[in-house]
Amino acid sequence: MSTPLVEARDIVKRYGPTVALADGRLTVLPGESHALVGRNGAGKSTLVTVLTGLQAPDEGTVRFDGEPAPPLSDRDAWRSKVACVYQKPTVVPELTVAENLFINRQPLHRGFISWRRLRGEAAALLDTWDVRVDPEARTADLKVEDRQMVEIARALSFGARFIVLDEPTAQLDNREIERLFSRMRALQDSGVTFLFISHHLQEVYEVCQTVTVLRDARWITTAPVAELPRRALVEAMAGESIAEREHSRDAVADGAPVVLDARGLTAPAYRDIDLTVRRGEVVGIAGSSGSGKIELAESFAGLYTPASGSAQLDGRPLPFGDVRAALGAGVGCVPRDRHGQGLVFGMSIGDNATMSVLDRLGRFGFVAGERRRRFADELIERLDIHAEGPEQPVSDLSGGNAQKVVMARALASDPRLLVLINPTAGVDVKSKESLLARMDNAREDGTAVLVVSDELDDLRRCDRVLVLFHGRVVAEHPAGWRDHELIASIEGVDSMPAGAGSPAEGVDHG
Template identity: 55%
Template sequence: MTANAASSAATGAIAPVAAVSGVGKRFGATQALNDVQLTVQPGQVHALVGRNGAGKSTLVSILTGLQAADSGTVEFNGRPAPALADRLAWRSTVACVYQKLTVIDELTVAENLFLGRQAEPRRPISWRELRTRSERLLADWNIDVDPRLEAGDLNVEQRQLLEIARALSFGARFVILDEPTARLDAAGIASLFERIRNLQRQGVTFLFISHHLQEIFDICQSVTVFRDARYIRSDAIEDITHTQVVEAMTGEKVASAVDHRPPAPTADDAILSVRSLTDETFDDISFDVRAGEIVGLAGNGGSGKFGVAESIVGLRRPRQGDITVSGRPQRLGSVPRALAAGIGFVPQDRHADGFVEGLSIAENVTMTVPHRLGRGGLLSTKRRTEVATELIRRLDIVPPRPDQPAGELSGGNQQKVVAGRAIADDPRVLVLMAPTAGVDVRSKESLMQAAVRAAENGAGVLVVTDDLEDLRYCHRVLVMFRGRLVAEMTGSWDDRELVSSMEGVEFGDD
């Protein structure tokens, strides 16, 4: 019996679902975890927060048995963690729903739920029995997903619930949620939180990882803060404030609110003009962005805002409409033409459209600017390193090594790499789609300051997001609802009015 288990038995207390004590982990010269601790009590939603690189991902990999700690102890329900090779024991103990989901789109919900377990050994698969087992599992946990549907037809929230249900099917009652709201709108977040509360009432415990601090206060009962690979503090939610969490994450006092926006542009000429843009998810969208101006495009998940942005940068071809950059008409539906016209962009999904994990930071950030790296079709590796080093400095990418594989970076630093590629050629127009999703408060500042510097250098910047903190960098905010522009906010707007417009209600209505 371990010391923690013996103590719990002696006092009659219920052992923690997960208990980490004195855990350290090193990768070469990098100390990823240094004597950290974490205690998750049964039935709680416990938040783990910290800046990118604080050690959260490394701890998750240890808590899920993907790698062993160099020092310290990990216990579940008062017992030592299983041996790394005992994968079935790990699956029945803990599961993680990652931001990058592992659902197989081409399989049905039922097939995903029992992948590799469709039938008993040496027995043929009974599809009827598989559906029955799936229906029973989903009903037991009040998860409303049709097991006959293909997973590719599910929305993000349903796919997350599918992953949770699959974990529960192994017997795990401890689930780690890694940035579960990063790709959800306000309605999807509210629905997911209600599902989490329902599962809590049925005895499921969660470790909740998020960079959106308000979510921590909305759904969690306790919080642990890491900084620079070290444990900083743990508190009940009612005993800590937003400011204290941020100060613990950064190690600095929170400054008074400031106006992040660069000086408003004085010229009226539009550097980006969008006219009558129409497609399946949006209709008759027209607006301008001036040189030196930062414009926000906000709306909930069904607003069509990302469709508009993807049309501007060439990722999709709208049914009709016109886009001009510096007065020159653009060919729709062509990323190379958009880049040639001076449009740089950060895509909504960095994993699908952002960077190549197997390439280095330098190769990723210079991917679209071969003309800056040599002549006559010959690329200078020295010049590539020089360009990359400057972008790494401007965006504070960690570690600051041009030859570092991009796939080994934290999520926030991967996002910075994608932003570096977007600004590598000093674009006339910079389009940022959900630029700070899944990144910490300091990385948010670095990314948005890149937008400010681009505007100060004369670019027109379009920030496509519903993150209120990102929108504070904007001179104007255009609001979309159900595919149409419904409001424009200028100057110092009221957040409540902005959110009301995004949700399609009149400000002040009950």
Template identity: 60%
Template sequence: MSIAVEARDITKRFGPTVALSGVGISIAEGETHALVGRNGAGKSTLVSIITGLQPPDGGEVRFGGEPAPPIADRDAWRRRVACVYQKSTVIPTLTVAENLFLNRQAGRGPIRWRSLRDRAAGLLAQYGLDVDARTVAGELSVEQRQLVEIARALSFGARFIILDEPTAQLDGPAIERLFERMRALREQGVTMLFISHHLDEVYEICQTVTVYRDARHVISAPVAGLPHDELVAAMTGEAAQGYRAGERAPDPAAPVVLAAAGLSLAGRYQEVDLAVRAGEVVGLAGSGASGKVGLAETLVGLRRADTGTVTVNGTVLRPGDVTAALRAGLGFVPRDRHQEGFVPLLSIAENGTLPIAHKLGRFGVVSPAGRRARAERMIESLAIKASGPEQAVGELSGGNAQKVVMARALADDPKALVVINPTVGVDVKSKQVLLAAVEDAVARGAGAVLVSDEPADLRICDRVLVMFHGRIVKEMPRGWAEAELVAVMEGVDTR
């Protein structure tokens, strides 16, 4: 089998930091090759090099046995490789057709809109992507936006596509549909590099896996011959260990710190009642259309319910008032850290202390020493890998950025905590730290709502409320079987 893409002895430094140390990867033509490793292992740096966004300090990249084009020749790079990033690059105010052929709408003369739409429809049909070329991209689902990005990548003529955490924002059925399309593309001869922290997906969709750890290449091997435990050990440098939830016995007489009564929001959920007591974790599970995320966002004021009330720590909140929710003692980890979780150009210290800035000085002036001291404690307690409190959050790996978002949610010692998909796009170790942070907050007397698409995350919950078509259909106490949970989520059993 011929080699489609090869990186040899790649080294990259950023000042004193070694991001890649003599690593390599060899991807056979027509295969789906996984690249895995903990956050900060060097995966993103390699992607930036094999997509031509930055040159290596040492080593070389080859496509089909030929040297990569010069960095400045962007068109040549686009014809060889394209990347579909976890953070969407689709422009929401443009149509699908305009996004597909952005800056290529016309040759000479004015744009011929009918011809542009026909070209876009033909491209989508060629790869079996069910999206209307006339739709405004902002109206698309996460799944559909990914399809548009894949089609745009292929439209340049590239036969090698990098998929960076493509399943991070998708539910189970959407993930399976994505995998079906990936299999179809592979049958058409498309080569793919698949980056994911979900190792079960690696075994399902990939033929080969490469592991990086601490900026070094550890192993490349056929997926079929690599036991799961050995793969985890290669990533972490130690034997595989799943996160073990703490032993808790919630007090049924403990005060209710977060409650919803008769909440309804058209198109999202109907007549939801919820009560979370101090010292317990309540999970919300369901498919992408179940309403669980919309409900969680209503609890924190990001959405305004049509009917019903939300109470935090005894205070009835005005609908859609985030500030009032925070003032009442609520901490929040949003669904999308890139869009809602942090300000990328601000430092760890600035992001992590945003909710408590008014407490870090006098007369409206923040004490730099006080902020730095708080940030140093956050970095230590959540094992944030950074050069220091002043490092910009946008420079951190995904897992470390998510830890900053968690640190901010916990900064004011909240009485209630709402956490949405906290472990999306993070490595095994970071997942353990993030889940432990939720349990630590609960041990201090908080009550938490945990929304997750990952059954493993929900194991820390004292009970899980399963939503189906906007309603809570079942409450499952700790100790549930995953098959039973999935059955209820999919509507097979809603008793």
């Protein structure tokens, strides 16, 4: 057996009275893609901070290629060993690709930056690792997957051959994910080793050879992916047997009142959308990243104004382009990005959860503190948010609990239409189940629910799923669809009717 490229043994890390990692272990062999999985709070992030030299362990050892890890103060030595590509990019968006690749180490000529050499060295680096990006392109203009590859190339330029990928697929669609995986495999063939962190367990089986599970700040198991069935992996993460669940439900009656009725909605991202959602109905919208599905959902939440068409909510015109007016009309929304759109991280859990209903908690602009606290306590209990109380900063929460706060705010106003955009992205198995249970509860309470998601598990809870392809609805799948049927529609397979010029022109219902 070859010497491990990375080996962490008996890692313990405490933050005051909190034990963030009680028994961290990891052994990664050269050239493999190794998955690190576990629920939020399992200790993954803490282990990564130790592996990347951002924190020293209180106990335990880290070795690279059989040699002890460098001292924390030697940042250049750490950069030559390991790099982490985080879910949120660390590139500077306003700089070019070349400037980001060699930031703080630009080639100089007579004390000034040599822009010609900078562009040449950047092009050579990108070519070496087959990263097909224009070195003079502004980084903000790149696709997410290309920004990730720029970060990987930057890490490789320091000599690192061990790359940590932290939720790299969270903002990618199916095609982009497959391209990322193809690039990972090619880099593995060139001697690069990956630690792959993801809540999407199917991706572990697609791209990784070995998996390590952490639970409750402890190492649980390390096993070849091919020898660990998905059910056993989930049970190792959860610490309990996972029973197969059928989300059976009564069909929505044809006579149930229509809550949302949209006709002919057209915008740059979508065209001629007719859509109805009845009381107590959950309608899913699926599609690739360029399908227009997110823009359509955000239109109902007041973020965009369609160029033409109309929508009614409970028989009244739905205001477009005005989030406050949409909220007042009865729309609650969980936005696609909890970091940028969903939470104010300088505020408490209670402030975040109640900001959409302040008018109910006081008069003339004054909010009754005790009333607000009681209301926030009820939301915390209702959403099963694991927190010390409403005054705790929302920035202290794990990803799953932070997303529950976003869901709590959406439900606080008792919406008639609940718009959920990727509601379980980047959360652990139990938090995902809890969030989807809240969606089920809303349905049972008679709320009309619109779910836009890249997660098949989210869409399985829907009464029907509409598929957008190039901005048009090309298919509708009733509950009980099979994975391959929905994926085929999303990818535009068999979506072209006889005589049509392109898959975007319609759907073959035959």
